[in-house]
Amino acid sequence: MSAEYKLKVGLAQMLKGGVIMDVVTPEQAKVAERAGACAVMALERIPADMRKCGEVCRMSDPQMIKDIMDSVSIPVMAKVRIGHTVEAVILQELGVDYIDESEVLTPADMSDHIKKNDYKVPFVCGAKTLGEALRRINEGAAFIRSKGEAGTGDVSEAVKHIKSIYSQIAWCKENLVTKEDFENHAKELRVPVSLLEQTVELGKLPVVTFAAGGVATPADAALLMQLGCEGIFVGSGIFKSSNPEKLARAIVQATTHYASPAKLLEVSRDLGVAMPGTTIASITKENGTRLSEIGW
Amino acid sequence: MEKTIGVLALQGSFNEHIECLKKCVDEKGYNIEVLTVKTIEQLLKCDSLVIPGGESTTISQIAERTGLYDHLYKFVRTEGKSVWGTCAGMIFLARDVRNQANLLKPLGALDVAVDRNAFGRQLDSFVSDCDFSFWGTQEDSFSAVFIRAPIVSEIYNNERVQVLHKVEKNGQEYIVAVRQGKILGTSFHPELGSDIRFHNWFIEEFVLK
Numbered sequence: 001m002s003a004e005y006k007l008k009v010g011l012a013q014m015l016k017g018g019v020i021m022d023v024v025t026p027e028q029a030k031v032a033e034r035a036g037a038c039a040v041m042a043l044e045r046i047p048a049d050m051r052k053c054g055e056v057c058r059m060s061d062p063q064m065i066k067d068i069m070d071s072v073s074i075p076v077m078a079k080v081r082i083g084h085t086v087e088a089v090i091l092q093e094l095g096v097d098y099i100d101e102s103e104v105l106t107p108a109d110m111s112d113h114i115k116k117n118d119y120k121v122p123f124v125c126g127a128k129t130l131g132e133a134l135r136r137i138n139e140g141a142a143f144i145r146s147k148g149e150a151g152t153g154d155v156s157e158a159v160k161h162i163k164s165i166y167s168q169i170a171w172c173k174e175n176l177v178t179k180e181d182f183e184n185h186a187k188e189l190r191v192p193v194s195l196l197e198q199t200v201e202l203g204k205l206p207v208v209t210f211a212a213g214g215v216a217t218p219a220d221a222a223l224l225m226q227l228g229c230e231g232i233f234v235g236s237g238i239f240k241s242s243n244p245e246k247l248a249r250a251i252v253q254a255t256t257h258y259a260s261p262a263k264l265l266e267v268s269r270d271l272g273v274a275m276p277g278t279t280i281a282s283i284t285k286e287n288g289t290r291l292s293e294i295g296w
Numbered sequence: 297m298e299k300t301i302g303v304l305a306l307q308g309s310f311n312e313h314i315e316c317l318k319k320c321v322d323e324k325g326y327n328i329e330v331l332t333v334k335t336i337e338q339l340l341k342c343d344s345l346v347i348p349g350g351e352s353t354t355i356s357q358i359a360e361r362t363g364l365y366d367h368l369y370k371f372v373r374t375e376g377k378s379v380w381g382t383c384a385g386m387i388f389l390a391r392d393v394r395n396q397a398n399l400l401k402p403l404g405a406l407d408v409a410v411d412r413n414a415f416g417r418q419l420d421s422f423v424s425d426c427d428f429s430f431w432g433t434q435e436d437s438f439s440a441v442f443i444r445a446p447i448v449s450e451i452y453n454n455e456r457v458q459v460l461h462k463v464e465k466n467g468q469e470y471i472v473a474v475r476q477g478k479i480l481g482t483s484f485h486p487e488l489g490s491d492i493r494f495h496n497w498f499i500e501e502f503v504l505k
Contacts, residue, residue: 003422003423003439006423006441006488006489007418007421007422007423007441007443010421010441010443010485010488011418011421011443011444013309013312013349013488014308014309014349014350014351014383014384014443014444014485015350015351016307016308016309016310016311016350017305017306017307017308017310017350018307018308018350018351018354033353033399034357034399035357036307036353036354036357036358036361037354038307038308038350038351038354039351069417073353073396073399073412073413074351074353074354075351075417075418075444092419095417095419096417096418097417097418097419097444098418120419121418121419122418249361252354252357252358253358253361253362256305256306256307256334256358256362257334257362260334260335263362
């Protein structure tokens with residue numbers, strides 16, 4: 001592993017066991033930090049509002065991101081459109097700590113993701129299958145998250161993506177024996193054999209893996225941690241609820257104590273009204289796009 | 297007699313520390329149990345505690361909210377207990393945090409002041425080959441990883457606190473490893489990567505001595 005890649009992966013390792021929260025203002029960023037967030041994602045609009053607006057969603061205004069960077073001491077991430085190499089250059093120049101090449105925004109390039117190895121700033125990318133995760137890692141992503149359905153408050157897609165990544169790794173472990181098996185499967189997934197071999201040997205992705213998309217309650221966060229995720233992204237769930245500060249704190253506690261029934265009960269009480277939410281089933285070809293269908 | 301090393305597992309790179317320590321135990325055959333510490337009961341079983349890298353504001357606030365803080369405060373002051381903090385862990389152990397300190401309640405066991413994010417943001421993170429001659433071995437170059445790292449900006453008690461290592465950056469020297477009796481603080485992350493010499497040294501020099 002090159003020293004540079006080690007630093008990229010290393011920051012993600014420092015975020016493990018933590019919660020990364022979407023924020024749209026410095027005030028929200030401070031609420032997140034005070035609640036115990038290990039990082040924030042600076043955005044102009046949270047995914048739930050992007051979904052409603054039906055407009056093109058782009059990188060946020062760098063000034064607004066800078067204001068958030070100046071308001072908290074924890075790492076600040078920001079999103080760029082899939083394949084938008086110039087948005088990435090701008091955010092690197094700004095000095096954000098991590099870039100999310102995100103399907104939540106409107107893709108800029110329908111054939112290629114960003115060649116993330118060319119940048120000094122680390123990238124996190126969404127994935128719903130093992131192949132997708134490994135392709136992103138091969139492009140230089142140092143951190144993977146599930147795609148989930150951001151902005152819905154429906155956790156089922158995140159659960160599906162995480163289970164599919166882990167079950168596909170387990171399948172490979174069970175079924176790939178000879179060098180030829182590995183070569184054929186790597187070809188099918190469009191990734192180098194060495195990367196597939198490394199993943200199978202580790203029994204997990206070679207980079208930190210978080211859950212994202214649709215997390216709305218402490219129980220959602222703990223569910224994903226129990227499925228083997230190493231941390232949680234929470235987007236619309238917090239600031240669309242009636243008591244953001246309390247809910248944010250509860251999700252942080254649930255992520256640390258995901259295996260303790262007593263703690264989970266304690267932090268799940270009295271949280272007010274969760275975000276209203278949209279079920280995945282209600283998003284159809286006629287009325288919208290499922291985010292899991294964006295990216296490849 | 298068997299010793300127990302706990303790794304504080306509220307947030308951060310605790311699994312990395314646990315793996316390194318277990319590897320040391322496997323390779324050297326130490327009579328040591330490695331324990332994940334999330335609760336008071338788990339902490340009370342420990343002879344030694346490692347506080348990992350992560351976000352210091354997160355670790356400090358979770359510790360306060362779960363009631364673990366007071367027990368950690370007592371633990372790091374108990375005669376005979378050894379403690380090692382890496383990066384956020386070192387910040388948490390310090391007496392004073394000089395900047396960005398409003399959400400932090402440091403344990404105050406290490407008689408120093410620290411500066412958070414002293415080298416800058418992630419783009420200023422770096423790897424440095426450090427000379428750890430104090431190990432007293434031949435092979436003393438260790439690849440140290442500094443991620444949004446803190447530094448020790450002042451030592452309050454020069455008799456008790458020993459500077460173990462400094463790095464040079466932009467023409468200036470920064471203190472990045474200190475020892476105060478059985479307490480060790482490092483700005484960098486020996487838990488990242490497969491080199492377990494630092495963990496072995498901690499076990500030999502702090503846990504078993």
